[in-house]
Amino acid sequence: MLVPFMKMHGAGNDFVILDGRTRALDLTAPRIRHLADRRLGIGCDQLISLEPGSRGADVFMRIHNPDGSEAGACGNATRCVAQLVGRELGRDRITIRTISGDLPSVLNADDSITVDLGAPRLDWDQVPLGAEMDTLHLPLAEGVARDPAACSMGNPHATFFVDSVAATPITSLGPRFETDALFPDRANIGFAEILSPERIRLRVWERGAGLTLACGSGACATLVNAARRGLTGRRAEMILDGGKLIIEWRESNGHVLMTGPAETSFTGSITLPPDAALEIAA
Numbered sequence: 001m002l003v004p005f006m007k008m009h010g011a012g013n014d015f016v017i018l019d020g021r022t023r024a025l026d027l028t029a030p031r032i033r034h035l036a037d038r039r040l041g042i043g044c045d046q047l048i049s050l051e052p053g054s055r056g057a058d059v060f061m062r063i064h065n066p067d068g069s070e071a072g073a074c075g076n077a078t079r080c081v082a083q084l085v086g087r088e089l090g091r092d093r094i095t096i097r098t099i100s101g102d103l104p105s106v107l108n109a110d111d112s113i114t115v116d117l118g119a120p121r122l123d124w125d126q127v128p129l130g131a132e133m134d135t136l137h138l139p140l141a142e143g144v145a146r147d148p149a150a151c152s153m154g155n156p157h158a159t160f161f162v163d164s165v166a167a168t169p170i171t172s173l174g175p176r177f178e179t180d181a182l183f184p185d186r187a188n189i190g191f192a193e194i195l196s197p198e199r200i201r202l203r204v205w206e207r208g209a210g211l212t213l214a215c216g217s218g219a220c221a222t223l224v225n226a227a228r229r230g231l232t233g234r235r236a237e238m239i240l241d242g243g244k245l246i247i248e249w250r251e252s253n254g255h256v257l258m259t260g261p262a263e264t265s266f267t268g269s270i271t272l273p274p275d276a277a278l279e280i281a282a
Protein backbone atom coordinates (compact mmCIF):
# COMPACT_ATOMS: atom_id res chain seq x y z
CA MET A 1 0.00 0.00 0.00
CA LEU A 2 1.58 3.31 -1.12
CA VAL A 3 0.68 6.11 1.31
CA PRO A 4 1.34 9.83 0.85
CA PHE A 5 2.68 11.60 3.94
CA MET A 6 3.56 15.07 5.10
CA LYS A 7 6.49 15.81 7.39
CA MET A 8 5.83 18.77 9.70
CA HIS A 9 7.27 20.13 12.93
CA GLY A 10 6.29 22.50 15.71
CA ALA A 11 9.27 24.06 17.53
CA GLY A 12 11.40 21.13 16.35
CA ASN A 13 9.03 18.40 17.61
CA ASP A 14 8.58 16.50 14.33
CA PHE A 15 5.71 14.49 12.89
CA VAL A 16 4.85 12.22 10.01
CA ILE A 17 1.23 13.00 9.15
CA LEU A 18 -0.81 10.40 7.27
CA ASP A 19 -4.20 11.23 5.85
CA GLY A 20 -6.79 8.57 6.55
CA ARG A 21 -9.79 10.81 5.90
CA THR A 22 -10.70 9.40 2.52
CA ARG A 23 -9.27 5.88 2.74
CA ALA A 24 -8.66 3.79 5.83
CA LEU A 25 -5.03 3.32 6.88
CA ASP A 26 -4.07 -0.04 8.26
CA LEU A 27 -1.72 1.29 10.93
CA THR A 28 -0.53 -1.59 13.04
CA ALA A 29 2.02 -1.13 15.85
CA PRO A 30 4.87 -2.71 13.80
CA ARG A 31 4.11 -0.32 10.91
CA ILE A 32 4.02 2.68 13.24
CA ARG A 33 7.36 1.72 14.77
CA HIS A 34 8.82 1.25 11.28
CA LEU A 35 7.59 4.59 9.88
CA ALA A 36 8.76 6.48 12.99
CA ASP A 37 12.20 4.87 12.96
CA ARG A 38 14.80 7.43 11.82
CA ARG A 39 17.09 4.77 10.31
CA LEU A 40 14.56 2.44 8.67
CA GLY A 41 11.43 4.49 7.95
CA ILE A 42 10.81 8.25 7.63
CA GLY A 43 11.55 9.16 11.25
CA CYS A 44 9.59 11.34 13.65
CA ASP A 45 8.77 12.03 17.29
CA GLN A 46 5.10 11.13 16.69
CA LEU A 47 3.16 9.62 13.83
CA ILE A 48 -0.16 11.39 13.37
CA SER A 49 -3.07 9.86 11.50
CA LEU A 50 -6.02 11.94 10.41
CA GLU A 51 -9.51 10.48 10.31
CA PRO A 52 -12.79 12.09 9.21
CA GLY A 53 -14.25 14.60 11.64
CA SER A 54 -17.76 14.14 12.93
CA ARG A 55 -20.38 16.58 14.24
CA GLY A 56 -18.64 19.57 15.84
CA ALA A 57 -15.11 18.69 14.68
CA ASP A 58 -13.31 19.31 11.39
CA VAL A 59 -10.96 16.37 11.74
CA PHE A 60 -10.07 13.55 14.12
CA MET A 61 -6.38 13.36 15.04
CA ARG A 62 -4.86 10.14 16.37
CA ILE A 63 -1.43 10.33 18.03
CA HIS A 64 1.06 7.45 17.93
CA ASN A 65 4.40 7.36 19.73
CA PRO A 66 7.44 5.79 18.01
CA ASP A 67 7.20 2.79 20.37
CA GLY A 68 3.71 2.05 18.95
CA SER A 69 1.73 3.34 21.96
CA GLU A 70 -1.15 5.80 21.54
CA ALA A 71 -1.22 9.20 23.31
CA GLY A 72 -4.18 11.36 24.30
CA ALA A 73 -2.54 14.71 23.53
CA CYS A 74 0.20 16.26 21.45
CA GLY A 75 0.29 20.04 21.62
CA ASN A 76 2.83 20.61 18.84
CA ALA A 77 1.12 18.21 16.41
CA THR A 78 -2.21 19.90 17.12
CA ARG A 79 -0.82 23.21 15.83
CA CYS A 80 0.54 21.46 12.71
CA VAL A 81 -2.79 19.77 11.98
CA ALA A 82 -4.67 23.03 12.66
CA GLN A 83 -2.50 24.79 10.07
CA LEU A 84 -2.88 21.96 7.53
CA VAL A 85 -6.66 21.62 7.84
CA GLY A 86 -7.29 25.35 8.32
CA ARG A 87 -5.44 26.19 5.09
CA GLU A 88 -7.20 23.36 3.28
CA LEU A 89 -10.64 24.61 4.35
CA GLY A 90 -9.70 28.29 3.97
CA ARG A 91 -10.67 28.97 7.57
CA ASP A 92 -8.78 30.47 10.49
CA ARG A 93 -10.78 28.62 13.16
CA ILE A 94 -11.06 24.86 13.27
CA THR A 95 -11.74 22.16 15.85
CA ILE A 96 -9.57 19.07 16.15
CA ARG A 97 -11.04 16.04 17.89
CA THR A 98 -8.77 13.64 19.81
CA ILE A 99 -9.39 10.69 22.12
CA SER A 100 -9.08 13.17 25.04
CA GLY A 101 -11.46 15.83 23.75
CA ASP A 102 -12.01 18.64 21.26
CA LEU A 103 -9.30 21.26 20.70
CA PRO A 104 -10.47 24.59 19.22
CA SER A 105 -7.59 26.15 17.29
CA VAL A 106 -6.97 29.55 15.70
CA LEU A 107 -4.61 30.42 12.84
CA ASN A 108 -3.27 33.86 13.80
CA ALA A 109 -2.38 36.64 11.35
CA ASP A 110 1.35 36.34 12.22
CA ASP A 111 1.31 32.64 11.15
CA SER A 112 1.43 31.35 14.73
CA ILE A 113 -1.32 29.00 15.89
CA THR A 114 -3.19 29.08 19.20
CA VAL A 115 -4.74 25.90 20.57
CA ASP A 116 -7.11 25.66 23.53
CA LEU A 117 -6.09 22.47 25.32
CA GLY A 118 -8.91 22.72 27.84
CA ALA A 119 -8.58 22.52 31.60
CA PRO A 120 -5.71 20.58 33.17
CA ARG A 121 -6.71 17.52 35.16
CA LEU A 122 -5.28 17.89 38.64
CA ASP A 123 -6.59 14.95 40.66
CA TRP A 124 -4.33 11.95 41.32
CA ASP A 125 -6.61 9.52 39.49
CA GLN A 126 -6.87 11.85 36.49
CA VAL A 127 -3.09 11.99 35.86
CA PRO A 128 -3.23 8.97 36.61
CA LEU A 129 -1.06 8.09 39.61
CA GLY A 130 -0.90 4.66 41.22
CA ALA A 131 -2.23 5.78 44.61
CA GLU A 132 -4.15 8.67 46.17
CA MET A 133 -1.81 11.61 46.88
CA ASP A 134 -1.30 15.35 46.46
CA THR A 135 -0.38 15.90 42.80
CA LEU A 136 1.63 19.00 43.76
CA HIS A 137 4.24 16.88 45.57
CA LEU A 138 5.09 13.38 44.40
CA PRO A 139 7.40 11.16 46.46
CA LEU A 140 10.02 10.79 43.74
CA ALA A 141 13.68 11.77 43.94
CA GLU A 142 16.98 10.93 42.34
CA GLY A 143 20.10 13.10 42.16
CA VAL A 144 19.23 16.72 41.32
CA ALA A 145 15.60 15.83 40.56
CA ARG A 146 13.17 15.71 43.46
CA ASP A 147 9.61 16.52 44.52
CA PRO A 148 7.88 16.80 41.10
CA ALA A 149 4.31 17.98 40.51
CA ALA A 150 1.92 16.17 38.18
CA CYS A 151 -1.12 16.90 36.05
CA SER A 152 -2.75 15.65 32.88
CA MET A 153 -3.24 17.71 29.74
CA GLY A 154 -5.03 14.75 28.14
CA ASN A 155 -1.78 12.82 28.70
CA PRO A 156 0.22 12.32 31.92
CA HIS A 157 2.98 14.73 32.91
CA ALA A 158 5.30 15.14 35.87
CA THR A 159 7.44 18.26 36.23
CA PHE A 160 10.69 18.45 38.19
CA PHE A 161 11.81 21.99 39.02
CA VAL A 162 15.61 22.01 38.89
CA ASP A 163 18.30 24.65 39.49
CA SER A 164 19.88 24.05 36.09
CA VAL A 165 18.35 22.21 33.14
CA ALA A 166 21.81 22.12 31.50
CA ALA A 167 23.25 20.26 34.50
CA THR A 168 20.39 17.71 34.67
CA PRO A 169 21.16 14.25 33.19
CA ILE A 170 17.83 13.94 31.36
CA THR A 171 18.65 10.86 29.29
CA SER A 172 19.24 8.83 32.43
CA LEU A 173 16.60 10.36 34.73
CA GLY A 174 13.89 10.56 32.03
CA PRO A 175 13.52 6.83 31.31
CA ARG A 176 13.93 6.03 35.02
CA PHE A 177 10.93 8.23 36.00
CA GLU A 178 8.83 7.58 32.85
CA THR A 179 8.40 3.97 33.93
CA ASP A 180 8.18 4.50 37.71
CA ALA A 181 5.48 2.40 39.41
CA LEU A 182 3.84 5.69 40.50
CA PHE A 183 2.66 6.14 36.87
CA PRO A 184 0.46 3.20 35.79
CA ASP A 185 0.26 4.61 32.23
CA ARG A 186 3.91 5.81 32.32
CA ALA A 187 4.40 9.61 32.09
CA ASN A 188 6.07 12.42 30.19
CA ILE A 189 8.83 13.82 32.40
CA GLY A 190 9.63 17.55 32.29
CA PHE A 191 12.72 19.24 33.76
CA ALA A 192 12.07 22.94 34.24
CA GLU A 193 14.24 25.84 35.34
CA ILE A 194 12.40 28.98 36.39
CA LEU A 195 14.19 31.91 34.74
CA SER A 196 11.69 34.54 35.93
CA PRO A 197 7.96 34.59 36.81
CA GLU A 198 7.29 34.83 33.03
CA ARG A 199 10.03 32.61 31.54
CA ILE A 200 10.75 28.92 31.92
CA ARG A 201 13.50 26.81 30.36
CA LEU A 202 12.14 23.32 29.71
CA ARG A 203 13.32 19.97 28.37
CA VAL A 204 11.00 16.98 28.24
CA TRP A 205 11.64 13.27 28.19
CA GLU A 206 8.55 12.10 26.31
CA ARG A 207 6.75 8.88 27.11
CA GLY A 208 7.23 6.43 24.24
CA ALA A 209 9.52 8.80 22.35
CA GLY A 210 12.47 9.92 24.49
CA LEU A 211 14.06 13.36 24.59
CA THR A 212 12.51 15.65 21.97
CA LEU A 213 13.27 19.23 20.91
CA ALA A 214 9.91 20.42 22.31
CA CYS A 215 6.78 19.05 23.94
CA GLY A 216 3.68 21.25 23.69
CA SER A 217 1.52 19.43 26.23
CA GLY A 218 4.62 19.30 28.47
CA ALA A 219 4.97 23.08 28.20
CA CYS A 220 1.31 23.46 29.21
CA ALA A 221 1.67 21.02 32.13
CA THR A 222 4.84 22.78 33.30
CA LEU A 223 3.21 26.22 33.35
CA VAL A 224 0.22 24.79 35.26
CA ASN A 225 2.48 23.07 37.80
CA ALA A 226 4.74 26.12 38.16
CA ALA A 227 1.77 28.44 38.73
CA ARG A 228 0.19 26.02 41.24
CA ARG A 229 3.48 25.98 43.14
CA GLY A 230 3.57 29.80 43.11
CA LEU A 231 6.80 29.82 41.07
CA THR A 232 5.39 31.79 38.12
CA GLY A 233 2.31 33.67 37.05
CA ARG A 234 -0.33 32.14 34.76
CA ARG A 235 1.38 33.17 31.51
CA ALA A 236 4.94 32.37 30.50
CA GLU A 237 7.30 32.07 27.59
CA MET A 238 8.62 28.52 27.48
CA ILE A 239 12.14 28.10 26.08
CA LEU A 240 12.53 24.65 24.54
CA ASP A 241 15.47 23.20 22.62
CA GLY A 242 13.67 23.71 19.28
CA GLY A 243 11.92 27.04 19.84
CA LYS A 244 9.58 29.03 22.03
CA LEU A 245 5.94 28.61 23.04
CA ILE A 246 3.67 31.01 24.89
CA ILE A 247 1.46 29.28 27.43
CA GLU A 248 -1.40 30.92 29.28
CA TRP A 249 -3.60 29.32 31.96
CA ARG A 250 -6.74 31.41 31.76
CA GLU A 251 -8.23 32.55 35.06
CA SER A 252 -11.66 33.06 33.42
CA ASN A 253 -12.38 29.44 32.39
CA GLY A 254 -9.38 27.44 33.64
CA HIS A 255 -8.35 26.52 30.09
CA VAL A 256 -4.73 26.36 28.93
CA LEU A 257 -3.89 28.16 25.67
CA MET A 258 -0.72 27.35 23.76
CA THR A 259 0.63 29.60 20.98
CA GLY A 260 3.53 28.67 18.72
CA PRO A 261 4.73 27.85 15.21
CA ALA A 262 4.01 25.04 12.74
CA GLU A 263 6.07 24.29 9.66
CA THR A 264 6.02 21.84 6.77
CA SER A 265 9.42 20.23 6.07
CA PHE A 266 8.63 18.01 3.04
CA THR A 267 6.05 15.66 1.54
CA GLY A 268 6.42 12.21 -0.03
CA SER A 269 4.97 8.72 -0.34
CA ILE A 270 5.98 5.51 1.36
CA THR A 271 4.99 1.86 0.99
CA LEU A 272 3.57 0.29 4.14
CA PRO A 273 5.36 -3.05 4.40
CA PRO A 274 3.43 -6.11 5.60
CA ASP A 275 3.64 -6.67 9.38
CA ALA A 276 5.25 -10.07 8.89
CA ALA A 277 8.22 -8.56 7.05
CA LEU A 278 8.70 -5.97 9.80
CA GLU A 279 8.53 -8.53 12.61
CA ILE A 280 11.22 -10.61 10.85
CA ALA A 281 13.46 -7.53 10.30
CA ALA A 282 13.10 -6.61 13.99
Ligand SMILES: N[C@@H](CCC[C@H](N)C(=O)O)C(=O)O
Binds near residue numbers: 046207208
Ligand atom coordinates in the same frame (compact mmCIF):
# COMPACT_ATOMS: atom_id res chain seq x y z
N1 LIG B 1 5.06 15.83 21.51
C1 LIG B 1 3.93 15.95 22.29
C2 LIG B 1 3.45 14.86 23.18
C3 LIG B 1 3.31 13.50 22.46
C4 LIG B 1 2.69 12.41 23.27
C5 LIG B 1 3.49 11.96 24.46
N2 LIG B 1 4.76 11.39 24.11
C6 LIG B 1 2.66 10.98 25.30
O1 LIG B 1 2.85 9.75 25.19
O2 LIG B 1 1.80 11.43 26.06
C7 LIG B 1 3.42 17.34 22.55
O3 LIG B 1 3.82 18.26 21.82
O4 LIG B 1 2.57 17.52 23.40
